[in-house]
Amino acid sequence: MPRYKLLIEYDGSDFVGWQRQDNGxxxxxxLEDAVHAxxxxxxxxFGAGRTxxxxxxxxxxxxxxxxxxxxxxxxRDALNFHLKPRPIAVIEASLVEPDFHARFSxxxxxxLYRITNRRARTAVDAGRTWWVPVPxxxxxxxxxxxxxxxxxxxTTFRAALCQARSPVKTLKSLDVERNGDExxxxxxxxxxxxxxxxxxxxxxxLVGEGKRTADDVRAxxxxxxxxxxxxxxxxxxxxxxxxxx
Amino acid sequence: MPRYKLLIEYDGSDFVGWQRQDNGxxxxxxLEDAVHAxxxxxxxxFGAGRTxxxxxxxxxxxxxxxxxxxxxxxxRDALNFHLKPRPIAVIEASLVEPDFHARFSxxxxxxLYRITNRRARTAVDAGRTWWVPVPxxxxxxxxxxxxxxxxxxxTTFRAALCQARSPVKTLKSLDVERNGDExxxxxxxxxxxxxxxxxxxxxxxLVGEGKRTADDVRAxxxxxxxxxxxxxxxxxxxxxxxxxx
Numbered sequence: 052m053p054r055y056k057l058l059i060e061y062d063g064s065d066f067v068g069w070q071r072q073d074n075g076x077x078x079x080x081x082l083e084d085a086v087h088a089x090x091x092x093x094x095x096x097f098g099a100g101r102t103x104x105x106x107x108x109x110x111x112x113x114x115x116x117x118x119x120x121x122x123x124x125x126x127r128d129a130l131n132f133h134l135k136p137r138p139i140a141v142i143e144a145s146l147v148e149p150d151f152h153a154r155f156s157x158x159x160x161x162x163l164y165r166i167t168n169r170r171a172r173t174a175v176d177a178g179r180t181w182w183v184p185v186p187x188x189x190x191x192x193x194x195x196x197x198x199x200x201x202x203x204x205x206t207t208f209r210a211a212l213c214q215a216r217s218p219v220k221t222l223k224s225l226d227v228e229r230n231g232d233e234x235x236x237x238x239x240x241x242x243x244x245x246x247x248x249x250x251x252x253x254x255x256x257l258v259g260e261g262k263r264t265a266d267d268v269r270a271x272x273x274x275x276x277x278x279x280x281x282x283x284x285x286x287x288x289x290x291x292x293x294x295x296x
Numbered sequence: 297m298p299r300y301k302l303l304i305e306y307d308g309s310d311f312v313g314w315q316r317q318d319n320g321x322x323x324x325x326x327l328e329d330a331v332h333a334x335x336x337x338x339x340x341x342f343g344a345g346r347t348x349x350x351x352x353x354x355x356x357x358x359x360x361x362x363x364x365x366x367x368x369x370x371x372r373d374a375l376n377f378h379l380k381p382r383p384i385a386v387i388e389a390s391l392v393e394p395d396f397h398a399r400f401s402x403x404x405x406x407x408l409y410r411i412t413n414r415r416a417r418t419a420v421d422a423g424r425t426w427w428v429p430v431p432x433x434x435x436x437x438x439x440x441x442x443x444x445x446x447x448x449x450x451t452t453f454r455a456a457l458c459q460a461r462s463p464v465k466t467l468k469s470l471d472v473e474r475n476g477d478e479x480x481x482x483x484x485x486x487x488x489x490x491x492x493x494x495x496x497x498x499x500x501x502l503v504g505e506g507k508r509t510a511d512d513v514r515a516x517x518x519x520x521x522x523x524x525x526x527x528x529x530x531x532x533x534x535x536x537x538x539x540x541x
Contacts, residue, residue, distance in 0.1 A: 131417055141416055172376055
């Protein structure tokens, strides 16, 4: 049974997230419906990152098994045809070995968080960034971010509903950079806890406002206590950019 | 009577364009309604570029006269409050001399045209770029673009409805650059004819496909004949980026 790897882009605004839910349409369901419309089979599409409602992806990776063998370009084009007019696109499809697993074979995930930092609301980027009208010190945020890099117990930055077996993760990098009115926060790790990036961003935003110091962030991490994190940043600013295998 | 210069951003998708029209809401009308709601007066907002329906702006400039004097930051914040929830934002407001005119004082305008060049439809950037699925040679497009730079009669690249007195314009630069799946075309001039950028882009796209050469583009320019231009590129890929005074 041939297995296909899919590189997937989506605007998460109108979805309940990657994973199937009872309360609306998920990205996974939209893809599985497209597979059914194209290949006539009801089969699961597995994803590398179970992004939340409102979270976007430029480089989500999924895999699917089909009974019949198709040319990979046909799989890509047919899925895109049946995904219309939803804001989901299969950028690439490729035939992979049967032991490839989009989620379990991944060795690194890259997320980007976008903040628009200016007095005026977002217009062109509405729903695609977090609008923060108070001035943020991006350099201070970057310094504080470095206290989170490395192998730690990230209980402080974990959602109550997180299903991971262990809160211990290795954060490979967390870089904060300003470019005009936009602040970009790039996070890389083998894997993340549920809400980890948004919770770290929400905490760094307090540093940017001058309400917390880098030492406070380190102390919050060490406390292993969810009440020590800042408010979770909104989903609209988060992008799953890349999954490495 | 104090005059305010406004730096304006908008997503043009749901507007009939900058200028007031009978068939829907324009950016100008939305701004004038916000001025009325804030300052209680019905007065015109003049814009540097009369962008068409669907064209976006990250750096449109307008001006407005108000009877009462307000702090410029108050003008910005109040307009943004009354513009909600429309995708228009006043990024900056500043008090200017009474002889400043958003349109007539402008000495340079910068436009950007974005093409997504890949097999898969756009998802996150739907409505914000021109999706071209056939591979384009951006380097060839850049070479051909250089034949249009300079002082020329641009009749070939002018809309039938163009109201400019003369078709002669000086195109300061026209640069085509590929970055992954995205091709960016940046155009700068003191002013442009109606549809000029979209018409030049539509012609360069034929060069990217190998259907026209740089010599063909030069011959089309020299012909001063609208039927020699390629199909006008869609509005969704065009952004008014900057106006210099």
